[in-house]
Amino acid sequence: MPTAVAIVNDGNVTIEQSNRSPQSGHRTEGPVESREKSAVLHRSLSHDPFRVVSGEGNYLRLSNGQNIFDATGGAAVACLGHGNKRVRQAVMDQMDCVSYCHSLFYATAAAEDLARLLTTSTGGEMVRAFFVSSGSEAVEAALKLARQYHLEKKPGEPQRKHFIARQQSYHGTTLGALAVGGHVARREVFEPILSINSSRVSPCYTYRGMSSVLEHETAYVRRLEAELEVEFQRVGPDSVAAFIAEPVVGAALGCVPAAKGYFQAVRRVCDRHGALLIFDEVMCGAGRIGPESTARFSSPLHAWQDPHIGVVPDIMTMGKGLGGGYMPIAAMLANERVIDVLQRGTGAFSHGQTYQGHPLACRAALEVQRIIAEDDLVANVRKQGVLLGKLLMDKLGTHPAVGDIRGRGLFWAIEFVSNKTTKEPFESTEAVAMGVHELGMQDPYNISLYPGTGTVDGRRGDHIILAPAYNVNENEIRHVVDTTVLVVKHFFRSAL
């Protein structure tokens, strides 16, 4: 059990410095049997991760016998939990059929059926789907498609090569995706080789972005709209290819839904200047936020279908929950306006990858999506999500180190602060989020909470994300919250 904890003192939360290695902040050291010397190049070269031997339902079993409740599904990936037999069978059947063929020459039922299911789920707003192996690749494809659209439309606008994103955003780790994103810590090593023309405006982040309690949400949105307009004017409105944003911000800020009317404002600015709107739904999509039904979308799947967002993008990405982790798969979907231009232009998308539309990955995702639809799991996401949010607020809302609790559906985050009144974050060297995660992994807690940093200025600030599987039940939600509360209280050693 780690002894590195935070101490609450006169409203300020300070970190005890003892028992930490200089590089790992609160990471626990020492002989935890489930960590074995690794030959894999993990993120940390000095700290071997826990070794998983099996996964079933909500649980991951470690090599030391610990059963960990996976309350995050990795990074909001395992939307059906682990070891789903139907998905397993579907992949085996696909293997018996065909495991691989090059998408340049061949189509498969797996990819076609998945594309049909996804485009249909958009109510026809998106007309084509492009399948790759990761969210980063889906974002790369989206950026390239936006560029190609402007080149090939009539009249063409080859000068449109600038992308606007938001500060503290994360859109992936490949060079193009990293270049548009605003995650300072993840960018900084590679800054000199991030060569896409891009710039960033403020995120829509009411907890920290609204200047005071006196500023109404409408005024805040107007201010952000004006800032975006100024940015278009600064870079030259006819040079902007697209604006890219997550409808609900995931890892970079921690489950931040936009203020009402924000995306309508963004759409207005994009339309005014002929720029495309790209929604990155790699983390928040595929049912994760439990979008509300509307007259138009009775079984919504995509975050943009939620009336709170209420804006249709030109291009969108999906990832994580698309295949639920059963196979590496992500997607980029595009609307008719974009596809039509390419169809009338060169007749091809100038982009392709060896494993694009991989049959096994597509078949796994198809089964995952069929299960979500047949079992009406998005409705369960909505229902359990309300309970999850309420319990978190009831039980942790007044904790001195908890600055904000926010989220939608089964996508909730707790942001930690060293001072609740001033919202002062912890320093990044304190590694608070990682410390909470590490403590959760210890017996008797045995829970996986997803740590995130860079919440404040891309460098400082901590949060943890809770993103359980879509088929979670009420008892399991209560278990997740009760355990999280114990972990947070232990970590900050506060008596509430």
Ligand code: PLP
């Ligand atoms: N976009 C968003 C919003 C993400 O959250 C992520 C990953 O966390 C990515 C893109 C990149 O996805 P991947 O890690 O699958 O490449």
